[in-house]
Amino acid sequence: MKFARYGEKGLEKPALVDAHGQLRDLSAHCEDVTGEAFESGLFEKIAALDPESLPVVNGSVRIGPCVGKIGNFIAIGLNYTDHAEETNAPIPTEPILFNKARSCVVGPYDDVVLPPGSQDADWEVELAFLIGRRTYRVSQDNALQSVAGYFVCNDVSERDYQLKREGQWMKGKCCPTFGPIGPWLVTPDEVGDPQNLSLWLDLNDERFQDSHTSKMIFPIAEIVSYLSHFMILEAGDIVTTGTPPGVGLGMKPERYLKAGDEMRLSVEGLGEQRQKVVAFSN
Template identity: 70%
Template sequence: MKLVRYGAPGQEKPGMIDSQGQLRDLSGHVADITGRAFEAGLMDTLRGIDPATLPRVDNSPRIGPCVGDVRTFWAIGLNYTDHAEETGAPIPKEPILFNKAASCIVGPYDDVILPPGSVEADWEVELALLIGKRSYRISEAEAADAIAGYFICNDVSEREYQLKREGLWTKGKCCPTFGPIGPWLVTPDEFKNPQDKGLWLDLNGTRTQTGHTSKMIFTIAHIVSYVSQFLILEAGDIITTGTPPGVGLGMAPNVFLKAGDEMHLGIDGLGAQRQTVVAFPG
């Protein structure tokens, strides 16, 4: 099942993509696509709906973030061996955990805005997931039951803020528009094995990132279980799980985003995103 949110920013409606790729309106059945809705039994409601009975949405609306009411945006760093190697970082012995601000979330086709003075903004295609139930200190075997669905995240990063300023990575990860998610959330029954998916990203029509989730250092199940050992994962939390090689920081010489650049990125079974990079207004 592919679930989507569409409409103007802050006014998104819930939708579903049918088997022919047609957007259908779900607002007559559910209020929104959120982790808390999944925890309250959203899937039971959706299983009883024939997509053909839902109203068609034919006016090509804006596609918004595929998840609303995000509680906390967790992220895993250096989770692909070849990405760690390209950046000169040691292979981590445990998952590297950091935050992105929920305020950085935008839709999959919205512009990415460079913060004032940005000189080292970078791209990162990643597999992300939504937590659909409250989970604390769960095992890897229990992790799958905590996941409501999967989607694409572009973990846009300002490397100067992240690596050359004092403190945590977080300050380079949270700028407004630095978290495009979507275009849709795919439920685990349709997405199937998350460790068997290809990822890619093109910058201005040139392939820069090519990866496969089988190359993850820490699997999805391990990540969810691991994070839950340190904190309570709540329904509505999202976790983005690291990027494969091919980021601008790993190139020699480095390549960073500038106004006018276009990113096009995708993951098997999850569709594709496209963003144009723009300068900070004013």
């Protein structure tokens, strides 16, 4: 199944994406698309419905973030060997963890706003997932049972804040609009093997990232298990799993986002994002 959320910011409604790509309203059957809803049986409840019986969402509507009521927003750094190499970073022997702020989350077609004075904002297409049940110290063999669904994330990063200021990476990862997610949350039964998905990103119609999740250093099952040995993962937490090569930081000379740019990005089977880059305005 493919879930989505539509409507004005902060007022999004839940929807199902039918076989024809139409949005079908789920408001009569669930309050929102959240980790807690999956923990309470959302998948089983919606699977029992005939999608054709649900009202079609007519007209042009904003597509919001595909997950509501997000808990922690956890990210994995340098999870593709060739991305680590292009940024002159050591190949990690354990997953590198950092946080993104929930306040940076926006919809897949919302503008990305450069913070005041930004010169080094960068793009990162990533496969992300939603935790659908409380998880602690789970084995890798059982880890994927905790995943409620997968989605596209653009881990937008201000490299000056991330790398040239003292402290942790999250300084460059949490600016407002730096976490577009969606358009869809796709359930594991439809995704199949999460390590068998292509992913790509275009900037101004030029392909910059083009890779495959089979090239991850740490696959999804290992990430979930690893995280759960350091913290309790709660239903509603989301995790983004690292980007492949092709980011602006890795280019010679380096290239970064500027107002007027447009990004398009996708992970196979999870839909496509498109964002315009705009300057900060009061």
